[in-house]
Amino acid sequence: MGIKNLESYKPTDHAKQRFEERFMTSSFHLDAWLSAFNKHASLCRREAGGREIWQSGEAVLIIEPAKKKIITVYTKEGRPNIGRVIHNERLKAELIQFAYEHEQSFKIETAKKLHEQLIAMDAAAFGLSMGTLNYVPDAFNNLLNNINGLVDTKDEARDYMEQLERLRG
Structure with missing residues (x-):
């Protein structure tokens, strides 16, 4: 059967990295x-x-049909669970601690990225609402692009956190 009009779907930056x-x-x-x-x-x-979620052979693809987006791709087995792969308790604890610290850094970096996107979006929205911008169509398109950027960042963060949870098991 397959995904209808898959050629019209656009992969997120995250999906491109995973491919x-x-x-x-x-x-x-x-x-x-x-x-x-x-x-x-x-x-x-x-x-x-x-x-x-679609599967073909060993590959699994997650898509968002309403937005014509490819969110991510992974193998059928997905990521390994630390508890199934690592049997040394000390190493397991160290890896879990490392993952926790990395998660905190990821959340901080994501918050910074979202903050920058929100500032740009706020400036465009404010300029449009006050009627002070000379190029309304360009400013409006910029505003919409910033909204799309926020959604992409949110989707990438959600996917990252879901995969981290799977890794933890």
């Missing part, structure tokens, strides 16, 4: 990879936010 890391597929070869994936793709489930 490269997990399937050694550069942006240059992404269309061919997706076409091959879609030949045998089947829907696994629909999630509450409208996301869909």
